Amino acid sequence: MQQDEEEEKHRKCAARKKSNHPTVPDMDDVVAIFDDLISAHSSKRSRTQAMFDTAALKGALMEDAMAWDELNHNNNKGSLHRLGGDKNSLVTDKTKEAVHDNTDELDLMGVDLETDSEEEDTIVPMAPMAVAVDSTSRQQFQEYCDTGKRCFLPFTSAEVSAIRLLNTLRRKKCSLDSYDSILEWHFETTGELRRGGSIGDCSPYLSRYVLLPKLMRRYNLEALLPKEMPIRLPSSNSKANVIVQDTEAGIQSLLTDPRRKDEDYLFHNDDPFSPPPADLNVIGDLNTGTAFLESHKKLVVGPKDVPMALVLEIDGTVTGQFDNCPITAMKMSLGIFTRKCRDKDDAWTILGFVPKIHSDASTGDRMFVESGHMAATETAAAMLQGEGVEENAKISNMQDYHNLLEVVLDGLAKLQQKGGFLWDLRYKGQVFKDVHFIPYISHLRVDEKEASSLCGRYGSYTKGVKSYCHNCTCASEESDNPDAKFQFKTPKMINRLARRNDEDALNAMSQHNINNAFHKLEFGKHNNRGIHGACPSEMLHAILLGLFLYCRSVFFEQIGPSSKAAKAVNALAKLYGKLFQHQSDRDMPRTKFAKGIQAGKLMAKQHRGILLIMAAILRCSRGRQILAESRKGCFNTQEQIRDWVLLVETLLEWEHWLCSEEMDRSVVVRMKGKNKFIMHLLKRIANRTKGLGWNIVKFHNILHIWEDILMFGIPLEFDTGSAESGHKVTKTAAKTTQRNQETFDLQTANRLLEYRVVDMAMEELDGRPLWNYFDGFSHRVVPEKPQVTCTGGSAIEVSRVPGTASSRYSWCITSRVKNKDSARWNKEVVFFLGKLQDLVIEKVGKLKIRTQHKRNGLIFRGNPFYRRTIWRDWVLVDYGRLHGQLPTEIWCFLDFSELKPGTVNIEYGGMRLRDAGVYAVVEVGYYSHREDEIAKSGIFRPFSKETKRGTAEDGGSWKRQFYLVDVEAFVEPMVVVPDVGGKRNAYFHMKSRQLWVEQFEQWVKDPHSEL
């Protein structure tokens, strides 16, 4: 059907101009596309000739057609391409009991907490693979590879150009429909198409409706063509079409993707068959979590069994301004890929799209019919045929959602029921034969709301709802209790209640009375919690963001939200926001908030910045003074401020620890106690009185954090924040469709498949045709850029002002810098430089003053005029045994790298200048040793800059003290902010974030103390 439609389109296309482009590329894009298009042409032949060698093209098409006849013949023997043969049986009309029988058979995870006296739950062991394991997918792919090698001709230059154009359109996020308009313009320009003529008559034109299906066959992707499954929904009694893609074909396509490299795979000891090491004491990717470790123990029977963890994700996007076209794709990736690999969107396959049920339309129709208006007669007739007239009030509308999910997950369920599949895996230069992959669901990367729906929990979190958590049965009024007792929800527990129709008991745990689509599927063997234990709360994205923002609002509440003090704090926040941005440490969190930090909705990425600024305000002298004077009296004592410092800094360190790429197992286990401590801290210090107080699910979820990490690996494994890049593709694809509600899912699915087709073609052009999978794909190794050490930036010159007896110097930027005349520099540093120049000018000429020094991939700047402002980085410098490592502020660099030995030998700026090298002109700070000052913060270390007493003629009481320091003594960049409101030379050194993590781990390891 798909095929016919596309051919039809192609015919029409030849006859008429296309007029309905949903996205018109802007001019820049078109120009860029043409640059690409033109450079893609071979330079040897004329453009026309090269691009449209029609004879060659025809030949290729003939060859391919023959090859394909052969391959398709083979395919008919296999069963990979069949899906949905039994459309109707799997969909709706099942009675609940039937499904329950099924679920019970699958519900075999061994020991259960609760005993069931009424029914006998037969425990069926996982079927050992006595039956031959399915190898259809492997066989089909092997045959494809053989045919591919034998029969596929190389691309003609016309095809190459067309593929490159399609790829450019995709990269530029243009609609692939622009393809025709661009070619039309092109042929008109080259004169091959007369103005007003039809592009179809133009002999060199290669239609994408011919090219794409051909490529789809060439890359064995036809099995992935989306299919429509009609379904009648039991609750709303309406019809829907679910778009699904073949699960096995999807997995095959992920396994054979030429873009995958060896380092993308996640195997212990670089061996697919290797068991995990027994003494694993770190937590990293998902194969270090107990879900994997236990499943490995229980699933592996034969020597070639390899458990394949699956990660599922709901990719929900709303396109356009009004959410009339929401798109919800259920995606899946493989746990044999690393987490980093799974961050790429091409490591995911789509199982299907969960359509939005347009019940509004149905309800409207129903109202119309009920009104009895004569105009509604046709509607009534149509409804009798299609839509049900009555809604089934007895069935929860959550059942509709789960019936849709059931269709989407059907392919996966069948694959699991077969006991997995056989595969020959190419990895590390060899083919591992007969790998028996046993797929199980590790976890789902979803947000709290999605998790609730998937678990069949009520969607609401308002007062009166009995339980907020999808993991456990904790009562909602206990959500703010760090010591709350709870029992984990299990499919068995919930199904038993559903079977008895025990609405009251289900209501008590806020569960819908439904058949959960996931209860049919196999999850990790580490526990029997199924879907209810496989939706880890995404702590980075939601919990912390939520908690951080609540802290912020409580902080301002305690100051008095509209008080003078709050305004002052907010102004100070703006100042620190700016100061934190000027640092040599380039990956500081974003702290620049135009309107301060008191109000405003924030992106997840910004929450760290807010908290960091709060920490600075709580530490600096001016901030403490404002808080102490605030009228509400919440910060009047040192203890109150100290408590807030403790809370804010603990949260900051905690968040950084949670973002770690690797964690100590024992620390994670100990977090069980420390998490409770953090909860107590929040409750006591940030005493939230608004709304439900701390009686919220985000707060309760802190209790589950440590276990989630232990089961599934570091939080980045299940943080939806990192999945956002993957979302974009679906969004782009969705945006380039015509956004017709009825066919939206199908169009998006088709568009995504077309993207994959073009990607595969680009891989072939890069020397990695798909059919070479078993021979291995070679990837160009991008040579690592050598890290250069160099000194550069703007050049500055200092000169003695002529005609003056005393030493007066002027300076100027000699490089070409815009608006450099408006630059101002401190007189003292010019004097320091001028004096030095006087000492060496006869031997080496004028000083080479530079503003930038690069080493070890880091850039240090000391520039009087960088982006129109003064920029001076701080760096930690090693001053040897006597002084140790001290904070150092860079004013500029002196390039003496060409200094010849023996020319200069002077004492200046605290060092002997004799050897060739690069020296920085700096000021130096000394750390405070006052215990009370140090104790005021765990992340800011106070220090003062060295100054000297000025002479009377300078008019001031202090002067800057400059030094020269060899850049070889640089240790690391550092973040330094002034102590606003403190002494004029008082600063804070923000400890490196690595140190925060270490401090946090140390704190976790410390004995649990009472608050």
Ligand SMILES: [Zn+2]
């Ligand atoms: Zn819970």
